[in-house]
Amino acid sequence: MRLISILSNSKAYELLRTLQRDKSAWTGLWLLIVFGIIVLFAPIIAPYGPNEAIPSLRLAPPGTPGHLLGLDHQGRDILSRIIHGTRLTVITAVTPVVIGALVALPLGLLAAWYERLGVLILRTMDVLFAFPMALLAILVTSSLGAGIINLLISLVIVLLPYYVRIVHQAAASQKALPYIEALRVSGTPVRTILFVELLPNVAPAAIVYGATVLGSIVVTAAGLSFLGLGVQPPLAEWGVMISEGRNVIFIAPHVAALPGAALTLFVIACNLLGDGIRDALDPRARATLSYQANLSK
Numbered sequence: 145m146r147l148i149s150i151l152s153n154s155k156a157y158e159l160l161r162t163l164q165r166d167k168s169a170w171t172g173l174w175l176l177i178v179f180g181i182i183v184l185f186a187p188i189i190a191p192y193g194p195n196e197a198i199p200s201l202r203l204a205p206p207g208t209p210g211h212l213l214g215l216d217h218q219g220r221d222i223l224s225r226i227i228h229g230t231r232l233t234v235i236t237a238v239t240p241v242v243i244g245a246l247v248a249l250p251l252g253l254l255a256a257w258y259e260r261l262g263v264l265i266l267r268t269m270d271v272l273f274a275f276p277m278a279l280l281a282i283l284v285t286s287s288l289g290a291g292i293i294n295l296l297i298s299l300v301i302v303l304l305p306y307y308v309r310i311v312h313q314a315a316a317s318q319k320a321l322p323y324i325e326a327l328r329v330s331g332t333p334v335r336t337i338l339f340v341e342l343l344p345n346v347a348p349a350a351i352v353y354g355a356t357v358l359g360s361i362v363v364t365a366a367g368l369s370f371l372g373l374g375v376q377p378p379l380a381e382w383g384v385m386i387s388e389g390r391n392v393i394f395i396a397p398h399v400a401a402l403p404g405a406a407l408t409l410f411v412i413a414c415n416l417l418g419d420g421i422r423d424a425l426d427p428r429a430r431a432t433l434s435y436q437a438n439l440s441k
Contacts, residue, residue: 203215
């Protein structure tokens with residue numbers, strides 16, 4: 145009973161309840177849960193292997209017996225490739241967001257606490273800020289070379305300046321509050337202040353940014369693979385599938401359109417949930433959602 149009481153009073157439970165009042169965010173959450181199930185059980189759900197080809201059925205349209213979404217230019221089942229491609233799409237989206245947050249949190253905290261070090265860190269981030277996100281990703285990936293690992297590295301570098309700025313601003317605002325001054329006067333070690341006291345109050349800002357930028361990272365990763373700078377054929381990845389489908393777009397539009405539709409649906413789900421998390425962690429927006437929910441009863 146005590147465990148149930150703790151869970152019901154936790155911030156995670158309150159966040160979930162707030163998201164439940166937001167129909168758009170709730171829809172996005174359920175869509176992402178479906179994608180998560182596909183990621184976990186892709187080999188079981190997919191009717192064929194991602195590279196299993198039937199040359200005699202090349203470019204067969206959707207509705208072909210045994211192939212619900214048709215086949216591509218090599219005779220591979222498109223539904224199976226979309227299902228298997230979900231794994232790579234999720235990996236290339238979630239991994240940079242998580243790693244970027246883990247790197248940016250200590251950098252932002254240190255930049256806010258130590259002024260000289262902060263100038264060095266922030267000026268370095270300003271150099272990266274000078275490039276648009278997509279252009280910087282193309283520049284880094286083309287320098288490192290194609291491949292999944294290099295793609296992830298480039299996306300982390302792209303995210304880092306935005307993350308560090310957000311964490312720095314949140315930490316700087318917290319640093320000016322009386323409880324931090326009280327900790328300093330009491331002789332609390334700096335590492336305890338930064339990573340025990342400040343970190344829990346700064347992390348939500350990074351979480352909100354990560355949730356809101358997830359859709360953009362999905363599109364950027366798919367775009368790099370589309371250009372041949374990310375995931376390489378014959379791996380099943382939505383950007384790769386769209387790139388391969390452009391060569392037959394006029395005779396078999398489904399080859400590019402169907403993975404494009406899957407990508408669009410995933411990005412919409414990410415954006416809906418991201419906006420919901422941002423509103424749920426904003427006290428004013430949370431109060432508005434609660435008021436609307438009460439009116440609808």
